[in-house]
Amino acid sequence: MKKYNLAIAYKWIYDTDFVSLIENIFHKNGLSTYIIHKNNTKEVYGLLKSNELFFDVILDRGSDEDEDFEPIAQLTKELQIKVINDYHLTDLALDKSVLQPKLEKENILVPKTIVLPPLDEEPDDFEIDKISLKSFTKPFIIKPGYYSGGGESINLNAFTIEDVKKQRAFLNDDTFLIQEKIYPKQIFGRRAWFRCFWFFGKIVHTFWDDTTHEYTEISGYEKDNIDFTFIGESMKKLAGISKLDYFSSEFAINKNDEIYLIDYINDQCDMRFKSKHFDGVPDRIVEEFIFAMFEFVKKNIKN
Ligand SMILES: Nc1ncnc2c1ncn2[C@@H]1O[C@H](COP(=O)(O)OP(=O)(O)O)[C@@H](O)[C@H]1O
Ligand SMILES: [Mg+2]
Structure with missing residues (x-):
């Protein structure tokens, strides 16, 4: 049997640079990698099934994009291959309406929100009338609980x-969240809006402009002058609630210095490089x- 430390399943063309860098860094530091792309899913499935191939860990950025990756995803459970992020965790963690009561229970500050059931389940507007x-x-935000991606599914100026x-x-x-906007x-000449990452226990903050989607690194001086304690604590709580290995969240500070968690949890973070894309990381x-x-995979190597 041939064993690799990390398999990377991906489809998105803009993941190519990211995947190359993973391979570079892993190989330089003595760990092996294996690429699963759309064109070798059947072959990989066969090799895994016949015990000719094994992975310690798999970073799966494929099966949520393309059903060709699905049989391998199913097999990872059977073979007990550690998946980043575990499939059974993502569904719940990504539903804002499921997270909403959990966040409130954990005292994470979120904008005033009311969750409405899907129209299919609650066809009349009884619930909405009740909440008033x-x-x-005004204006307030109306955003879907599960569906992500902005566009027409979200209204940022509802009255x-x-x-x-x-x-x-x-x-x-x-479901839909009705949420205060x-x-x-302004902070150091920028909007006080942050995208914060959880990377296997490590927290990384960056400016993220909610209007242009541009990331900007926070300088040392700025870091010393922004209190990230609350955001850090919230990120730890989000990791505890979701149990995900990696995710990102959005936070904003208003003029009263209240720090709000805005976008709860995103998995499959965009990893395009800022050096190549205006809105890259x-x-x-x-x-x-x-x-x-790398450290995570090292800990998960099976003998
Ligand atoms: N409560 C809010 N106040 C101000 N802007 C918001 C609020 N909620 C969402 N937005 C805007 O809408 C965008 C998308 O909403 P978000 O909660 O991040 O959902 P998604 O999962 O689609 O990214 C945010 O990046 C932000 O620009
Ligand atoms: Mg978002």
Whole structure:
């Protein structure tokens, strides 16, 4: 049997640089890697099934994108291969409406929110009428619980019950969050909006402009002058709730210096390099992810 320390399953063309860097760093430091792409999924499945091939760990960025990766994903359970992130954890962790009560219980500060059931389950607007939108500052946000990706599924400038109805009808099988809109203050000439990463126990913060989606590294001086204690504690709690190996979250600080968790948990973080893409992740942070994953894989090597 041939064994590799880390298998990387991926499909997205923009993951190519990221995957090359993983291979570089792993090989330089003595760990082996194996690429699973769309064109070798059947072959890999066969080799795993016949015990000719084995992986200590698999980074799966494929099976959520393409069903060709699905049989391998199924087999990892049977073969007890450690998957980053574990499949059974992601579904719950990514549903904002499922997370909502858990966050409140853990005292993580989130904008005032009400969760509405999917239109399919609660066709009349009884729930919405009951909550009364009166208590929400206008405009407010209406965003889906599970579906992610912005666009028409989210309304960042909602005013009326008609807006809520329209959103629910647009995605009739998803829950919706009605949420107070947070306006970030300015900090060091930027919007006080952060994307924070959890990399296998390590927390990394970066500026992330919510309007342009541009990441900017936080300088040493800025770091010393921003209190990340609350964000760090919240990230630890999110890791505890979700049990994911890696994820990112968005936080914003308003003019009263209140720090809100805005986007709860994203898995499969975008790892395009900032050196190549306007809205890419600072290269150093991509490297930090890889080194953290390296340590994680090392701990999960089976003899
Ligand atoms: N409560 C809010 N206040 C201000 N802006 C928000 C709020 N919620 C979402 N947004 C905006 O909408 C974007 C998408 O919402 P988000 O919660 O991040 O969902 P997704 O999972 O689709 O990324 C955010 O990046 C932010 O720009
Ligand atoms: Mg987001």
